[in-house]
Amino acid sequence: MSYAYLFKYIIIGDTGVGKSCLLLQFTDKRFQPVHDLTIGVEFGARMITIDNKPIKLQIWDTAGQESFRSITRSYYRGAAGALLVYDITRRETFNHLASWLEDARQHANANMTIMLIGNKCDLAHRRAVSTEEGEQFAKEHGLIFMEASAKTAQNVEEAFIKTAATIYKKIQDGVFDVSNESYGIKVGYGGIPGGPSGGAGGSPSQGGGCCT
Amino acid sequence: MQETELYDLSDDADYAASQQQQGSASMMRSDSSKRSSSSEPEGAEVVYTKDNVTIHPTQFASERISGRLKLIKQGSSLFMTWFPYKGQSSSARLSEKDMNLYTIRAVPFTEVRSIRRHTPALGWQYIIVVLSSGLAFPPLYFYNGGVREFLATIKQHVFLMRSAEDANVFLVNDLQNPLQRTLSSLELPRAVVAGLPSAPQSLVESPSQEHLKAVGEFHGESSSTFQYGGRQRQKGHDPTRDISIQVLEKFSLVTKFARETSQLFRETHSNGYGSFERKRNSQSAIDYTQKEADPAKKVPNQSFVPSDPLEKKPNIEHNHDEETSALVETFELIDCKEFDKLSLVWGKPRQPPLGSEEWATFLDSEGRVVDAKALRKRIFYGGVEHKLRREVWSFLLGYNTYESTDAEREYQRSVKKKEYEMIKHQWQSISPEQAKRFTKFRERKGLIEKDVVRTDRSLPFYDGDDNPHVNLLHDILLTYSFYNFDLGYCQGMSDLLSPILFVMEDESESFWCFVALMERLGPNFNRDQSGMHSQLFAISKLVELLDLPLHNYFKQNDCLNYFFCFRWILIQFKREFEYEMIMRLWEVLWTHYLSEHLHLYVCVAILKRHRSKIMGEQMDFDTLLKFINELSGHIDLDAILRDAEALCICAGENGAACIPPGTPPSLPVDNGSLYPQPDEVL
Numbered sequence A: 001m002s003y004a005y006l007f008k009y010i011i012i013g014d015t016g017v018g019k020s021c022l023l024l025q026f027t028d029k030r031f032q033p034v035h036d037l038t039i040g041v042e043f044g045a046r047m048i049t050i051d052n053k054p055i056k057l058q059i060w061d062t063a064g065q066e067s068f069r070s071i072t073r074s075y076y077r078g079a080a081g082a083l084l085v086y087d088i089t090r091r092e093t094f095n096h097l098a099s100w101l102e103d104a105r106q107h108a109n110a111n112m113t114i115m116l117i118g119n120k121c122d123l124a125h126r127r128a129v130s131t132e133e134g135e136q137f138a139k140e141h142g143l144i145f146m147e148a149s150a151k152t153a154q155n156v157e158e159a160f161i162k163t164a165a166t167i168y169k170k171i172q173d174g175v176f177d178v179s180n181e182s183y184g185i186k187v188g189y190g191g192i193p194g195g196p197s198g199g200a201g202g203s204p205s206q207g208g209g210c211c212t
Numbered sequence B: 001m002q003e004t005e006l007y008d009l010s011d012d013a014d015y016a017a018s019q020q021q022q023g024s025a026s027m028m029r030s031d032s033s034k035r036s037s038s039s040e041p042e043g044a045e046v047v048y049t050k051d052n053v054t055i056h057p058t059q060f061a062s063e064r065i066s067g068r069l070k071l072i073k074q075g076s077s078l079f080m081t082w083f084p085y086k087g088q089s090s091s092a093r094l095s096e097k098d099m100n101l102y103t104i105r106a107v108p109f110t111e112v113r114s115i116r117r118h119t120p121a122l123g124w125q126y127i128i129v130v131l132s133s134g135l136a137f138p139p140l141y142f143y144n145g146g147v148r149e150f151l152a153t154i155k156q157h158v159f160l161m162r163s164a165e166d167a168n169v170f171l172v173n174d175l176q177n178p179l180q181r182t183l184s185s186l187e188l189p190r191a192v193v194a195g196l197p198s199a200p201q202s203l204v205e206s207p208s209q210e211h212l213k214a215v216g217e218f219h220g221e222s223s224s225t226f227q228y229g230g231r232q233r234q235k236g237h238d239p240t241r242d243i244s245i246q247v248l249e250k251f252s253l254v255t256k257f258a259r260e261t262s263q264l265f266r267e268t269h270s271n272g273y274g275s276f277e278r279k280r281n282s283q284s285a286i287d288y289t290q291k292e293a294d295p296a297k298k299v300p301n302q303s304f305v306p307s308d309p310l311e312k313k314p315n316i317e318h319n320h321d322e323e324t325s326a327l328v329e330t331f332e333l334i335d336c337k338e339f340d341k342l343s344l345v346w347g348k349p350r351q352p353p354l355g356s357e358e359w360a361t362f363l364d365s366e367g368r369v370v371d372a373k374a375l376r377k378r379i380f381y382g383g384v385e386h387k388l389r390r391e392v393w394s395f396l397l398g399y400n401t402y403e404s405t406d407a408e409r410e411y412q413r414s415v416k417k418k419e420y421e422m423i424k425h426q427w428q429s430i431s432p433e434q435a436k437r438f439t440k441f442r443e444r445k446g447l448i449e450k451d452v453v454r455t456d457r458s459l460p461f462y463d464g465d466d467n468p469h470v471n472l473l474h475d476i477l478l479t480y481s482f483y484n485f486d487l488g489y490c491q492g493m494s495d496l497l498s499p500i501l502f503v504m505e506d507e508s509e510s511f512w513c514f515v516a517l518m519e520r521l522g523p524n525f526n527r528d529q530s531g532m533h534s535q536l537f538a539i540s541k542l543v544e545l546l547d548l549p550l551h552n553y554f555k556q557n558d559c560l561n562y563f564f565c566f567r568w569i570l571i572q573f574k575r576e577f578e579y580e581m582i583m584r585l586w587e588v589l590w591t592h593y594l595s596e597h598l599h600l601y602v603c604v605a606i607l608k609r610h611r612s613k614i615m616g617e618q619m620d621f622d623t624l625l626k627f628i629n630e631l632s633g634h635i636d637l638d639a640i641l642r643d644a645e646a647l648c649i650c651a652g653e654n655g656a657a658c659i660p661p662g663t664p665p666s667l668p669v670d671n672g673s674l675y676p677q678p679d680e681v682l
Helices: A019-028 A066-076 A091-093 A097-107 A122-127 A131-141 A155-172 A202-212 B013-020 B021-027 B097-104 B147-157 B180-186 B201-205 B209-216 B237-259 B263-268 B285-298 B323-338 B356-361 B372-380 B387-395 B406-428 B434-436 B441-453 B468-485 B493-502 B505-524 B530-546 B548-556 B563-570 B579-590 B596-607 B611-616 B621-630 B637-658
Strands: A005-012 A041-048 A054-060 A083-089 A113-119 A144-147 A185-187 B045-055 B065-074 B077-084 B102-106 B112-118 B125-131 B140-142 B160-162 B169-172
Touching: A005 A019, A005 A097, A005 A155, A005 B387, A019 A041, A019 A083, A019 A113, A019 A155, A041 A155, A041 B621, A054 A066, A054 A155, A066 A097, A083 A091, A083 A097, A083 A155, A083 B441, A091 A097, A097 A113, A113 A131, A113 A155, A122 B372, A131 A144, A144 A155, B045 B147, B065 B147, B112 B147, B125 B147, B147 B160, B147 B169, B160 B263, B356 B387, B372 B387, B372 B579, B387 B493, B387 B505, B387 B579, B406 B468, B406 B505, B434 B441, B441 B468, B441 B493, B468 B493, B468 B505, B493 B505, B493 B579, B505 B530, B505 B563, B530 B548, B530 B563, B530 B596, B530 B637, B548 B611, B563 B596, B563 B621, B579 B596, B579 B637, B596 B611, B596 B637, B611 B621
Parallel strands: A005 A054, A005 A083, A083 A113, A113 A144
Antiparallel strands: A005 A185, A041 A054, B045 B065, B045 B140, B065 B077, B077 B102, B112 B125, B112 B169, B125 B140, B160 B169
């Protein structure tokens, strides 16, 4: 299926916060509590529409355990968006956000859009991190913020799409040179007549060949 | 350029702590009488020595390993070595085995890409050495200072340039600059590290380039004619190179014949390749070349016959000289007698799994395995019937010795059961009050609890709520994390344990078999990933040896870190095959019949199967990673094992030399005992 743009996303955060479940909910619209734990990285993809343009999200779901950080870092390259996930019922996963963010800042491109997700908000009775704290952290670090539940699907769609909309806006504002793939964006065949409006330096003919 | 900061300390909680303990550095005085006996390359000059250069393998101050860093000049090559001091009191918890793991044995600077200097305002300066493959050594902390001097010394001997992007990164032999590239290819001699002869880089420029391209297509369906003209060997100049060409020529043979080649190699090379017992320790560069020279002489020329016997007649088209024609006949003779013409896969055909009746023939009246090697060979070629696995795996894993009798094993079972219960009791007796004050315990337990419920739950054996087997996974892993508290628990272990529990069923027996497996694969889970990096490094060397065009492709596309093989290696292909197939693969790997590193050849075999697609579609790192991930469930195990077998045999000693000593699953070099740290808990 053709697309106007392809965005690479990476999902990061402590082990067991629900990264794979968020991905599965988004791509397959289902919740699978017994999903095998992620070793290395897994991939998912889905088409969405923004501003009437088909956009393909290619999502990299990473292993969360500390020991794999050195490997995970190699996946940041060329990501346009990151979902940084913590578990609202486990305080420590919130406490580790700063170190995840530091990794992202160091190894991803500076314009990467980061969405902070407080997952498992269906388990409000076991909440260990307040919504305000999440908001505050996001505000301090310039992130978009949402609480979501991979189980009930609440805000899952929104989180992925809002991130894409932000990236799309950056393209429109000329923040990216879309012909430079290190920004995690590929231009597809999927009908952007005349090229991305306002895009800086990108043209469909340059990026058109990489539609896969 | 993919600059992976593998050992960044941003997540090293211990680093802050270390800064407060700087005083203790003075207690770690060097003791020259304890210096490592490992020798420098012959005729070498030590141009820099620094004591108390230390590695922090874990976050525990007690487990740091101090050693001596040296720069050694030999001819026009510069090498770096770092040897841990022997018998450090500060690291009593570390075995020699662990210390050896980190030893840096003569790394030539031709293989170093960059050195990153870290000069924190507080605490020790340290450096991280990154190899051209993208792999890196753990940070080396200079307790006595001397980083500046270290860099200055290097600069005197090799081309060292400060990176334009980061003033703390020093690029070694930066080949971006065309002039420098030329210089380095002219001046830097082939670095033959003791026991680690490097792969045939010089082939790139050799007259046989065309030939190599043809060779590269060996597994393919390529029916294109074979470039025979490039065969003339340049005698005497570079033995390593000649050997490499031979290896590659053997491949070309395989390509053309696409058949039972492993048998052929076993026969033609019975002297050179008969024994796969390596003695890398003593293997100097010199005896390496000597060893290889002999079989080279014995290799009958028919190895190079370009025609395809499948065509039933000599392919005269590109055989012009009499010698070759004559040899074709010789070869066809062998061919008719020995080989199965119908087979289109190479490597020996797989056999049916070992069954009960045949198994009985391997045992004497008291239950000893009479001929362990024959048994391992049999299993290598066919695996084991499922109902026998419980018995046979305990031998393959080294939990039971082949020499043991039924009675001895029965006795051991009861002894080991008690021992297991004792270790298990250690964590079972931790009260909730105690746990509150035992963060490490709570964290590990929590992690294991989270992971066992995400391990193979789609299998009937592990499915459903409150599945007792899931609880067993939990108990065994937590007990293991007490048995080997240093290693603890790491994700991936549950994948390794799951089939073992499925086969053994018994809790204690599963635990001990898992322990035996982890003796070999434990380094896969080292916090600094050193075990993983040494294996990924070995794969890169093997691909360089066995498929130079593919190696060059990876090099050009920044894929040399081989991270796309990470999952394969970490959990031994567990996620790539169906359950039954993974048990088959594991028992074959565990035989260590041709090589204890067959799994690395399996990696190469899979990559080779897809080489045309990878290169044809110009896959970049991301695409390649995704492609490799998606091979899961689509790999033909039998075909891959045959490929891997053939690759392993063809690579022979050259292949073995690509794999650094101590690379998992090898037991570390200086340590023969299976349980070097029994019950070193808490």
